[in-house]
Amino acid sequence: TxxxxxxxxxxxxxxxxxxxxxxxxxxxxxxxxxxxxxxxxxxxxxxxxxxxxxxxxxxxxxxxxxxxxxxxxxxxEGMKVPMKLTPGALNCRSKGNWVKANLTLPQGFTVEDVDSNKPAVLHPFGFKSLPLYVSVNENGLVQIEAAFQRQAVCSLAGDWPQVLTVVGFLNDGNIFLGTSKVKIIHPGMKVINKLKWHWLNEDCDHPGFCDGVDVNRNSLVNLLDYALLMNIEVEFVTDE
Structure with missing residues (x-):
């Protein structure tokens, strides 16, 4: 033995x-x-x-x-909690600074139970949030808001996971987890027609970048931009 x-x-x-x-x-x-x-x-x-x-x-x-x-x-093995991501539908071509996760702890937890000195983490990529905002909602439950840089989240375009998980910390060392499924929204014909119009255009530049279809902003519209367009808008689906 x-x-x-x-x-x-x-x-x-x-x-x-x-x-x-x-x-x-x-x-x-x-x-x-x-x-x-x-x-x-x-x-x-x-x-x-x-x-x-x-x-x-x-x-x-x-x-x-x-x-x-x-x-x-x-x-x-961490505690699973409800989570809602906002915006619910993320278009990485539009403007904005943050993707926010709102997580709700079960009854019995207090604001003091949350380790607000530790940022939340977006799993499995290790992106860290801004400092947490912890409050009590209208139902008397502890609610945590974790804001992630939109640019970091959008860097996943083309390699979206099936599920995003946000991990937060309690002061006793335990963690809580919120999950959301990722549903890719394919672009409509209006965007596809713009792509077709600017196809192989080598003169895409600021501020329009060929109506936004030069997604990687390298001044050329090609297959890489098409691939990115097919993955650049997603919906976050939370299990009820």
């Missing part, structure tokens, strides 16, 4: 740990045994390259989070 691996044959185990106190095993065929207090410190795992929500040194996939006095947990 062993702490992490009972019996191993030609195994290579790295950056893995077990609790020598709760397991009552101080040896293993692989991994590193640590006392309980070190197993509940985030630095133990970030030093080993584990990717935690909110830090970017080890990546932006945001795989783990660490509640107070607990072991690391996978991000999707």
């Amino acid at each position: 062993g702490g992490l691996v009972g019996i191993g044959f030609r195994l290579t185990i790295t950056d893995s740990f077990w609790d020598i106190e709760t397991s009552r095993h101080t040896s293993s065929s692989g991994g590193t045994g640590l006392p309980t207090d070190q197993m509940k410190m985030q630095i133990t795992f970030t030093d080993a390259g584990w990717d935690f929500v909110g830090e970017t040194i080890n990546g932006v996939e945001d795989i783990w989070f660490l509640p107070q006095q607990d072991y690391p947990r996978l991000w999707w």
Whole structure:
């Protein structure tokens, strides 16, 4: 028997740990045994390259989070809460500065439970929000507004995920998650006709950029602009 691996044959185990106190095993065929207090410190795992929500040194996939006095947990184990993204339909060719996520905590939570010093994170890309605005809505529930730069969100055009998840933090180290499906809205014939009219035009420039169909603003309308146009407007669909 062993702490992490009972019996191993030609195994290579790295950056893995077990609790020598709760397991009552101080040896293993692989991994590193640590006392309980070190197993509940985030630095133990970030030093080993584990990717935690909110830090970017080890990546932006945001795989783990660490509640107070607990072991690391996978991000999707966080508390699911209702979320609404505004604007509900995002056209990345139009003007605007922000995409805002409004998340509502269940009954029993207070404003003080929210760690407003930590920005929310747009998963799985690691985009961080402005400082949170935390309030109580008309139903007496805690509501959190997290604003993300519109330009950052629109940088996903052409590579939209099926679902966007916004992650926020509680003061006890737990996290809450709001999700929204991404539905691509294909451009209408009016836009397609503009694209056709300016096709291979090499003189697109500020301020019009060929009626906006030179999407990447490189002064040339071509297949890349077509591909971007097919992905540049989306609707955020929230499950009721």
